[in-house]
Amino acid sequence: MNxxxxxxxxxxxxxxxxSTLFNALTGLRQKVGNYPGITVEKKTGSCNLDTNLSAEIxxxxxxxSLYPKSIDERVAQLVICNKKDKDYPEVTVVVADATNLRRxxxxxxxxxxxxxxxxxxxxxxxxxxxxxxIIDVSSLSNRLNIPVVAxxxxxxxxIENLKKAIIEANSQEMATSFFDVSILFKKIIEGTNExxxxxNDYGSFLALCLQDxxxxxxxxxxxxxYQFIPSRAQAQETIRRYKKIDAVVDSCCTIVRIKSNRxxxxxxxxxxxHPIFGYFIFLGVLFLIFQAIFSWSAYPMDLIDSWFTDLSxxxxxxLPSGVFNDLIVKGVLAGLGGIIIFVxxxxxxxxxxxxxxxxxxxxxxxFITDKILRGFGLNGRSIIPLLSGAACAIPAIMSARTIASxxxxxxxxxxxxxxxxxxxxxVYTLIIAMIIPAEQSWGPFNLQGLVMMAFYLLGFLAAxxxxxxxxxxxxxxxxxxxxxxxxxYKIPDWKTVIYTIVEKVxxxxxxxxKVIIAISIILWFLSSYAPGxxxxxxxxxxxxxxxxxxxxxxxxLEASYAGMIGKSIEPAIRPLGFDWKIGIALITSFAARxxxxxxxxxxxxxxxxxxxxxIRERLESVQNPDTGKAFFTTAVGISLMLFYAFAMQCMSTxxxxxxxxxxxxxxxxxxxxxxxxxxxxxxxAFQLLS
Amino acid sequence: MQKLSDIAIGKExxxxxxxxxxxxxxxxEMGCTPGEKIIVERKAPFNDPIAIVVSGFMLSIxxxxxxxxxxxxx
Numbered sequence: 023m024n025x026x027x028x029x030x031x032x033x034x035x036x037x038x039x040x041s042t043l044f045n046a047l048t049g050l051r052q053k054v055g056n057y058p059g060i061t062v063e064k065k066t067g068s069c070n071l072d073t074n075l076s077a078e079i080x081x082x083x084x085x086x087s088l089y090p091k092s093i094d095e096r097v098a099q100l101v102i103c104n105k106k107d108k109d110y111p112e113v114t115v116v117v118a119d120a121t122n123l124r125r126x127x128x129x130x131x132x133x134x135x136x137x138x139x140x141x142x143x144x145x146x147x148x149x150x151x152x153x154x155x156i157i158d159v160s161s162l163s164n165r166l167n168i169p170v171v172a173x174x175x176x177x178x179x180x181i182e183n184l185k186k187a188i189i190e191a192n193s194q195e196m197a198t199s200f201f202d203v204s205i206l207f208k209k210i211i212e213g214t215n216e217x218x219x220x221x222n223d224y225g226s227f228l229a230l231c232l233q234d235x236x237x238x239x240x241x242x243x244x245x246x247x248y249q250f251i252p253s254r255a256q257a258q259e260t261i262r263r264y265k266k267i268d269a270v271v272d273s274c275c276t277i278v279r280i281k282s283n284r285x286x287x288x289x290x291x292x293x294x295x296h297p298i299f300g301y302f303i304f305l306g307v308l309f310l311i312f313q314a315i316f317s318w319s320a321y322p323m324d325l326i327d328s329w330f331t332d333l334s335x336x337x338x339x340x341l342p343s344g345v346f347n348d349l350i351v352k353g354v355l356a357g358l359g360g361i362i363i364f365v366x367x368x369x370x371x372x373x374x375x376x377x378x379x380x381x382x383x384x385x386x387x388x389f390i391t392d393k394i395l396r397g398f399g400l401n402g403r404s405i406i407p408l409l410s411g412a413a414c415a416i417p418a419i420m421s422a423r424t425i426a427s428x429x430x431x432x433x434x435x436x437x438x439x440x441x442x443x444x445x446x447x448x449v450y451t452l453i454i455a456m457i458i459p460a461e462q463s464w465g466p467f468n469l470q471g472l473v474m475m476a477f478y479l480l481g482f483l484a485a486x487x488x489x490x491x492x493x494x495x496x497x498x499x500x501x502x503x504x505x506x507x508x509x510x511y512k513i514p515d516w517k518t519v520i521y522t523i524v525e526k527v528x529x530x531x532x533x534x535x536k537v538i539i540a541i542s543i544i545l546w547f548l549s550s551y552a553p554g555x556x557x558x559x560x561x562x563x564x565x566x567x568x569x570x571x572x573x574x575x576x577x578x579l580e581a582s583y584a585g586m587i588g589k590s591i592e593p594a595i596r597p598l599g600f601d602w603k604i605g606i607a608l609i610t611s612f613a614a615r616x617x618x619x620x621x622x623x624x625x626x627x628x629x630x631x632x633x634x635x636x637i638r639e640r641l642e643s644v645q646n647p648d649t650g651k652a653f654f655t656t657a658v659g660i661s662l663m664l665f666y667a668f669a670m671q672c673m674s675t676x677x678x679x680x681x682x683x684x685x686x687x688x689x690x691x692x693x694x695x696x697x698x699x700x701x702x703x704x705x706x707a708f709q710l711l712s
Numbered sequence: 713m714q715k716l717s718d719i720a721i722g723k724e725x726x727x728x729x730x731x732x733x734x735x736x737x738x739x740x741e742m743g744c745t746p747g748e749k750i751i752v753e754r755k756a757p758f759n760d761p762i763a764i765v766v767s768g769f770m771l772s773i774x775x776x777x778x779x780x781x782x783x784x785x786x
Contacts, residue, residue: 087741122769125743253733260740287770288753297757389772393760402761402772503777504761505738508770 027068028192029109030077033098033133034117035126036084037382037509039145042175043117044081045521047184052525064097064109065525071185080109083423086125088132088228089256092426102133103228113139113191115184117175120150120157121510124264124271127166131200131263134168135224139191142170143184154279162274167198176515201263203227207255210248217244231256287382287510295386304387308409311374312478315413315444319366326366330359348550349543357542360614361535364414367444368530369523371413375406376522380514385506392504398486399493400437401430402504408434408485411441412478415675417526419682427502435682436692437489439675442481442667445615449666450477452619455638457659481667484699545610545617549584556581584609598665598701599658599708611671618666657711661704669700714785716764717778721752725783727766732780739781743767750783 032047034040044052048067065081082101083094090096101109114133118126123144133140142162150157163170169187173180204211204223214226217240231252233241245252294303334355341347378384384406392402400408403425410418418438425431442450454470462469551557560577564570579585588605595605607621622641646653670676676689683689719725727748730736744750744766753763753770760775 089737089741091738122767124767125769128741128743253737257733257736257740260737261745264740264743264745291754291763295754295756385772389761389763390756392772392774393756393758396774501732501734503735503738504772504774505742505777506772507742508763508772510770 026074027076027078028071028112028188030069030079030188031101031109031111031114032079032081032117033102033114033129034084035086035119035122035129037507038084038117038119038122038126039175040081040084040117041521042515042518043115043143043145043173044079045517046175046178046181048079052521069185071189075189077113077188080111085129087129087260089231092424093431094423099232102138103136103225111138113141113188115141115143115188117143117145120144120147120172121153121155123150123157123275124267127267127270128260128263130166130168131267132224134166134196134198134200135203136228137196137199137222137224139194139196140168141184141187141191142166142168143175143180144170144172145175147172148174154277156276156278158274158276162270165270165274166200176517199224201266203259206258206262207248207250210244210250213244213248214241217241227255227259231259290511291386294383295390300386300390304390307378307383311371311409312412314370314374315367319370322366323363326363327359330355330362334359349546352550353543353546354539356546356620357539357613358535360542360616360620361531361539363616364444365527365531368413368417369527371410372417372523372526373519375410376519377514379406380512380518382509382511385508388504388506389508396504398489399430399433399496400489401425401427401434401502402506404430404434407438408441408482411438411443411485413444414530415439415441415443415672416530416678419675419678420529422682427498427500429496429498430502432496432683432688433489433492435679436492436688437485439670439672439679439692439696440481440485440488440668442478443615443672445672446477446481446666448616449618450474450663452622452638452641453654453659453663456642456654457656477663477667484668488695488699542613542617545584545613547583548587549579549582549606549610551583552578552581552585553583579606597708598704599655599661599712601653604662608665608669608671611666613673615666615671655712657708660711661708664707665700665704667700668696668703670696713782715779716750716752716781716783717759717762717775719752719783721754723751724786725750726786728782728784730781732777735777735780742771744771749786750781 032040032044044065044067047069052065052067067079067081068076069079070076080101082098085095085098088099088103090099101107101111102114104110116127116130116133118130120126127142130140130142144157144159144162147157147159157172159170159172169191171180171184171187173184202223207227210230211223211226214230215221215223218226218229220226230241230245230250233245233252244250294300296303334351337355338347338351341350375384378387387405388402391405395401395404404422406424407418407422410421415438418441419435422431422434422438425434451474454473458470458473460468460470464472557578560574560581564574564577567573584606585602587609588602591605591609592600592602595601595608600608603622607618610621611618641654642652644653645651670693676693679689679692680686713728714725716725727744727746727750729746730739730744748767750764750766753765755762756772761772762775762778763770763772764778765771
């Protein structure tokens with residue numbers, strides 16, 4: 023298409039319906055990337071404004087003002103305040119919640135004072151009307167001197183008008199201002215303007231207030247000279263700005279009847295955050311989520327598994343046999359299958375989380391758990407990362423960005439990988455099936471199920487325990503707060519929930535996927551090649567004999583580079599009850615834990631490695647050469663499970679932690695302490711049980 | 713003058729001042745400015761955190777922070 027493209031930034035308070043509007047404007051034409059240099063996710067999408075003008079819309083994280091408090095909120099400020107930023111918008115659209123007009127327009131008045139072209143999208147006007155408040159949109163537009171459009175993001179009403187307003191705003195120069203900050207700080211602003219070579223008073227004021235984020239000695243000097251204390255000045259300015267906003271809100275709103283919208287919310291809160299029942303309800307919700315992850319997602323997972331098996335067989339048969347065929351089937355496809363199989367679990371988990379967040383329930387969970395989590399150096403906001411960690415640590419660690427306190431965010435990131443993620447599930451399933459008799463049960467509880475539960479609980483307790491220790495090690499950079507809006511309950515918007523699922527799955531597939539595939543290819547190489555002519559010798563040895571293929575596969579693996587590595591680490595893992603074969607599995611599991619099952623089946627030369635049953639039977643018959651009894655005793659099994667519960671065997675998580683913390687220090691620390699925890703607990707368990 | 717942490721649930725007060733700069737920055741921008749009506753809506757177990765309604769919306773805040781918000785009976 024032959025059209026001009028303008029940059030539009032979408033800003034607004036949390037819970038203002040910003041994401042819903044973003045989805046309504048861009049549909050599925052969205053992509054998730056990263057802002058250069060900082061670690062925050064960037065969502066962009068395109069939208070046609072009219073036949074020859076389109077917009078690239080950037081959705082910045084929700085914020086109440088241009089004074090940032092968390093990494094998330096900094097993005098809004100960075101993009102909007104920095105003219106040199108490559109995302110600096112031609113037009114900014116601010117979404118305001120009409121039921122919270124006073125608070126919602128604070129942000130836009132700041133942006134107006136930066137002399138930027140803005141449009142106010144007034145969302146949820148219908149709700150405000152229900153509450154008995156009539157907002158005069160045109161008078162609001164006159165008072166603010168900017169286009170104001172009433173929209174209903176959910177019903178997609180007013181979207182066309184909003185597009186027209188964006189075009190209109192783009193064509194006009196922004197000359198208006200809302201609050202003249204120079205009446206408070208005339209001298210210093212004049213001085214700063216000169217320093218910054220700018221005439222934008224408010225821009226200079228913000229530069230003074232936010233100087234801690236980009237230290238500039240000249241700004242420091244000028245603050246000293248005029249005894250300017252940024253936090254005080256900011257408070258003073260905010261109060262004055264709100265006074266002006268109050269006048270605007272009073273003149274544009276007519277209250278026809280005073281009716282509290284909070285009655286339903288109040289009623290629900292009486293139940294959902296009841297001091298006793300509240301916790302039981304939360305446990306019930308958790309139970310439902312785990313039920314979904316473990317039993318409902320089994321069906322789509324089986325389907326995906328069988329598709330990949332079919333696909334592998336097909337590709338193996340179609341491509342000419344040789345190295346390339348092997349690489350595609352055993353390297354790429356095996357790695358790809360290992361990732362895609364987790365999509366149903368991740369989709370289910372994030373469906374629940376998005377649903378619970380959209381209804382307003384998640385803020386309540388934070389409310390009833392903050393006190394408890396605080397004792398462990400965490401925060402009410404840590405509950406989402408910890409919960410998500412039960413599916414996959416990668417998106418979970420990313421969701422810790424909303425935690426404003428550096429220390430609490432760090433602790434959350436450091437302990438989340440201890441939560442039992444879905445990749446540990448196949449490992450647990452296989453080992454439990456081997457060492458725990460299926461018939462054994464206590465009343466309605468099957469012992470196998472209880473052991474599985476115990477390991478999940480163990481992961482959670484280990485996370486809490488580690489958090490507790492870190493609480494004393496890490497030094498707080500700032501005081502921690504838990505200030506969180508508890509929005510009125512609402513029926514979730516299904517589209518928003520679906521978009522969230524799509525987005526999270528994409529992140530998982532692409533971010534984690536790249537690493538997993540790369541590692542799978544390396545592992546394939548290590549286990550398919552051996553130094554010298556070892557492979558040829560094995561082939562000659564078994565040529566023409568019965569069952570040659572399975573024996574050859576097993577012996578080749580032993581002779582391969584991977585086998586050599588396994589043997590070299592055997593002395594180190596012997597005290598845990600592991601032999602060199604498990605050693606190989608531990609190494610290959612580094613790509614992803616679930617690779618364990620596949621590796622075990624290859625090592626113990628199971629002809630058909632497509633079902634767990636046959637692997638189990640084969641493993642059960644393995645004998646210990648020293649004792650002549652079964653190798654996989656309860657001691658070995660428990661030791662192995664403990665190792666998988668604690669060890670940081672996930673490249674992708676390490677990569678994400680590195681990205682989120684912007685340093686290699688944290689992933690290295692994490693790798694070492696989780697490894698130590700795994701080694702020590704496996705050692706103790708094996709020595710005690712055997 | 714009382715601390716926000718000490719007032720009873722459901723009674724109407726107005727915000728007088730916030731004694732901590734960092735806390736003030738966070739609350740002011742959300743519209744919790746001096747002169748605004750403030751009500752303690754409910755308290756979590758152990759009275760911490762507390763849920764307050766200010767400027768028409770509900771907010772949760774820790775007890776230690778509520779201790780630094782000075783309010784006056786309406």
